[in-house]
Amino acid sequence: MAKTVKKKAPQGFLKYIKWFWILFVSGIALFALLFLSASWGLFGELPPYEYLENPQTNLASQIVSSDGELLGKFYLDDNRTDVTYDELPENLVNTLIASEDIRFREHSGIDARGTLRAAFYLGKRGGASTITQQLARQLFVGVRSRNKLETIQQKLKEWVLATRLERSYTKEEIIAMYLNIYDFGNNADGIRSASRIYFGKEPKDLKVEESAMLVGMLQNSSLFNPLRREEITLKKRNIVLGQLARYDYITEQERDSLQALKMDINFNPESHREGLATYFRMYLQRFMKGWIDKNPKPAREGERDRYNLYLDGLKIYTTIDSRMQLNAEEAVTEHMERLQAEFFVQNTKERNPTTPFLDLTPEETNGIMERAMKTSERWRKMKDAGKSEKEIRESFTKKTEMTVFDWKSDTREKDTILTPLDSIRYYKTFLRASMMSMEPQSGHVKAWVGGVDYKHFQYDNVIQGARQAGSTFKPFVYAAAIDQLRLSPCETLPDTQYCIEAGKHGNLEPWCPRNSDFKYSGKDMTLKYALANSVNTVTAQLIDKVGPKSVVSIVKNLGFTNEILPVPAIALGTELVNVYEMVGAYGAFANQGVYVKPVMVTRIEDKNGAVLYEYVPETKDVLSKEVSYAMVDLMKGVTQGGSGTRLRHNYNRNNTVYKEVMTGYPYELSNPIAGKTGTTQNNSDGWFMGMVPNLVTGVWVGGEERSVHFKNIAYGQGATMALPIWGLYMKKNYANEELGISTDDFEKPENMSIETDCAKFNEGQQKDVDLEEDLEDLDF
Template sequence: MAKKKQAKASIAAEFKTFWPFIKWFWILFATAVLGFVLLFLLASWGVFGDMPTFERLENPQTNLATEILSSDGKTLGKFYLDENRTDVPFSQLPDNLVDALVATEDARYYSHSGIDARGTLRAFAFLGSRGGASTISQQLARQLFVGVRSSNLMEAVLQKAKEWVIATRLERNYTKEEIIAMYLNIYDFGNNADGIRSAARIYFGKEPKDLLTEESAVLVGMLKNSSYYNPIRREELVKNRRNTVLAQMAKYEYITEATRDSLIASKMDINFNPENHREGPAAYFRMYLQSWLKGWIEENPKPALEGERDKWNIYLDGLKVYTTIDSRMQANAEEAVKLHMKNLQAEFFHQNTPERNPTTPFRDLNSEEINRIMERAVRTSERWRKMTAEGKSEEEIRASFNRPTEMTVFDWNSPSYNRDTVMTPMDSIRYYKTFLRASMMSMEPQTGHVKAWVGGVNYTHFQYDNVKFGKRQAGSTFKPFVYAAAIDQLRRSPCDTLPDTQYSIEANKHGNPEPWTPKNSDGKYSGKSYTLKAALANSVNTVTARLIDEVGPSSVVNIVKNLGLTNEIPEVPSIALGTPDFSVYEMVGAYGAFANQGVYVKPVMVTRIEDRNGTVLYEYAPETKDVLSKDVAYAMVDLMKGVTESGSGMRLRHKSQAEVTVYKEIITGYPYEFTNPIAGKTGTTQNNSDGWFIGMVPNLVTGVWVGGEERSTHFNSITYGQGASMALPIWALYMKGNYANEDLNVSQEDFEEPEDLSIRIDCSKTSETEEDFDDLEDDLEDLDF
């Protein structure tokens, strides 16, 4: 008993000795727990800064780029300022991506409610050396509502508390799948890849749903630090990080070990497709669309919601713009322009060396005129504008134009079309004026839907859009409007004949101030009689002059205005030869009426606009006008079929060995040997400054223009400077590409003939002999004007 009492006394004494320590341990523990709880309560009450409201948690607003969609469902590009983001739902995320994310970032994701207790204790115990404790929900909370982690320890702790509170709230408001989708949609993967959709497109050239396991592993690996694990700058580092993700997937049995080993052994296969405003498909169209959208926004205010902007913002509001552009036809158009213009430019450089042309890149100008062009270019340049805004004196600005400077210039022979060099800004202005420009637009005449739009040869270096804003003399492509007026109002027939003899319109007739006696392009008159069909096919100027004299310029102008050509057009006879300036956009729209049985349909580029929630904000309504009867329209189509059958567009049909020898260097893909019905018209302006070709099949009208920035930049002879050499090959290459893809359904059939056609188009009984017609074919090269 004594021993027991002694033991109890000893224990009591020891307890008494350690009791203060035990008491303070529990006091401190309770204080820590209460403090921990209080920390979260204070965070949830907003003591450490504003917390998101219930409404914001329900609708977290992130900046979304406006997406531009083609008619075949492809993304042509986006409008954004800093964030190139387009959300995708969880259903469009592949399983391998979700598995890689969970295995690497939050293995117990599906079993916690926003905070991983085990992970948190591990992080505290090992001070983060064995991994962090942030769940996917916490990372999303930080991305959405907390922001960049502070370097200050106290602030970082308070931020962490806010993350935990928000994470638990997110878990109550959203499903696990929705949280994963939100997290991947908001993350910045670098290189303008905001969100998983942009990342998949930019790094692998595909949609998220098409990502392979090893590709998903790359993107999930970047979540650790997208700047550090950048596959463009640190490929080996990213590969190692990818392999770590694959190992995690095997660890948690999302993939087998054999699959892991196979994928780890595979090489990195980055397919970098940068997305910015100057690169990518349909760049010229996208820039035109940007200005169109800004106009639409001014006329369509945003529904008023508390705390939101009263105007739509194309860079932040995540609009979806559905366009008429077909991505496949757009690709064919851009490729056609690139292929032909590279060859044509090489020939132009060959002909315009300083030895062959001392005033290159200009022709027929004296030094004073050249200086005037260069001075205008200097004063309208970006350099002049910026330096003026900086308050520089004119003397300083002018001096800078003659100072050698490092720059990147356009070069057809460079793989990227960019070449680093050193030259003065003044020399660079002259250098760029040596390049020929091109534009083309393709439209479905029945609907007005624009299918392809190429405003120049390279948007990065040549940003002026020659489809909509570039207006140049139309040349002989204007002549069909004169013929249409004559057939419509005078009931002329394509089979009527007129002589190719000198013809004068006296002064003061039709408002003409002086006598007008046009010549053919070769300066001669054949003395033959031509049917109207043969005369148009071979661009006989004297016949066109007789027709406008008969019908009157005002009648032609009225028809032209009804066909959408809005420029000021003088009512004088000389317009018959295409002296007024028009854009490719206007000309294609006007020709569309011929293919559409006389009904003009205004070209349309946007069919629908939706907000980020899919609410329709805009739907287009076609703008149409009956301009010509079906009979007149069909007669015009028949007339222009003659251009490709026996006239200046005949090289579309069959090869001539002489032409193959002359043009093989610049006419890419020649001979073309089309066999289907094609209507069209070439055009060449004075001094060969502009080359045109507008070609039609029943469901597609396409116009092409080629020329220099300055009208004084041109070929010296009609051999290379005519529309049949400069513009027609682009049309041919484009159509070859279209016909190679049967899914495009581009017509190869003939144009539909109206019932009870009242205009005679069968000219087989005319007085023109086959021998005469063969002579016309021999003369075609000299008669294109």
């Protein structure tokens, strides 16, 4: 039987096999050693496990409106607001995986096939970084070094950190973290900011082609920037759409139709100077800083002991209604654009050689300009930089390129060349405006507009500015008189010159106020008529009867904080007040005599949803229900037969001298409205306070300087300067029934002892007269 002879392998072949396995095992050992070395921190310190389990990223604080809309954010460098995986649309997740890491759900942080492919082809057929590795780089490693040795070390770190992240988080959490951490440019930090800034929507509402554009930006958001490099960004988006079709997330037909679409960018920049409620947001910033100073952060190891408004991701719930805020801002813009155009017509150099100022000497004008120059930001910065006064003054006379506000431009800006001193005078020519709207029963502030344009006029005239109240102060005098003397709105007083002798109420000289038209009818008039037509002589008689101290006492209880001298002149609104306090005070009239301090913040939460603050209403009983209703009835007369009656008309049809300003304002409001106009000396300030049962709104319009004003009262009165803003605002509110703004009458208290029906009041007066005559005829 023949024996089977085994053939021996050639010695040379065995040698090659031996060295192959030696090199293979050595390579794996070397890779393992490098991996272990990286994990041991030999190539640089790695973050501890505790940090991996809770990576710290800077989160912007969010400002939330009462109707659930995002009003804005507070942030320094990172405008980031995290979203959960459940808030991401499926098409965005699919696009990310198809474009960046198709085997994402299969690997444990490192894609072996991708790594081998990248190594074999030297990266020419794509890189090997998984989504998890990219997240590790974003969170812990940083920008890729240009040094090859450092690049290898960074890559090893990414591998180690990626595997650790995979052990600490689910795949869904890793996707959400990655999209939340990425900087998409233009202050779009994270997917939520990117969705809102580039498309004006939340991530969950993104379309497939929109998701593809954002995923394309992940490679390089500076290069693929849709605002600066539209064409290259479009090509990148279409490549991503091709990846979706390649891996069967969409059909080829869908790919072709989507690639044919243009990029529909809806750019909504999120900055502190742009967007909705800018003035309110700046007030809120001051409020939050004060709150943070008084509320230390619970002590936790490794964390700050104070909350940081710009980094801690606080959620601030406000009373502002985004819909009403938009209505308010639109109303201010629409009216002020027209009013300003008329102001420019009346204040040309030909009509007014000292424009924009009126009734000032050259010395007084120079004083205003000097003060403005010394309080300017330019002066402050140059002084802080150590510049001499001579150098600073010279800089104000050198022409320079600048961007200034301009009503005529679509962007409200224009580029020009002016000296800084000329720019100061230029800005003095613009009228300013402010308004605040509040729910009187709760004190919730629904709208806040501090000026016409925050970017160029950063002074907030709602709460920072204080101006004379004019006739809008008179209701407080009437309230004191009705409260103390139980007067009816139907009581009559004569319209004759009236003087209060010196020293009677602390006044140093006799006080004899005149009516605005310098005329006296000599007739008896009801309080209702006198208030509606701002008759000064009647107001003087009332404050003489009750005394200034009682008026001061009432307004202090209604929230006024400035020192008010108890002298008769306050009856005509000589004291400085702001819109914020005026709205709060008028709110008590609509709220049956109960003052509720205006509130803007209802709740503050930390980034985890824990409640840090909840407001407690501050209220005070100031007037009785009867007195409050009598005051409301008095002020209803303003819109029934006084300076506010234009709210009842259509000025498209009935315009007269106001046609340039009033045309296009078809108010025609028929529901019960209480209100009061106000105009100060020389037409420097125009006011309107308007009320319906569940909304009180105050409007002020005027120049930055009191010497900037209309020459005649036709345009300079509150009924022309301020009232139209209120009318436009309310028309817009009523057009949206969801807002629930009342069209009902004010609630009348039961068993009302103060008669507001003048027919019944006169009938009662006549009966009293008849009774007195009968008593005189009796012979005792």
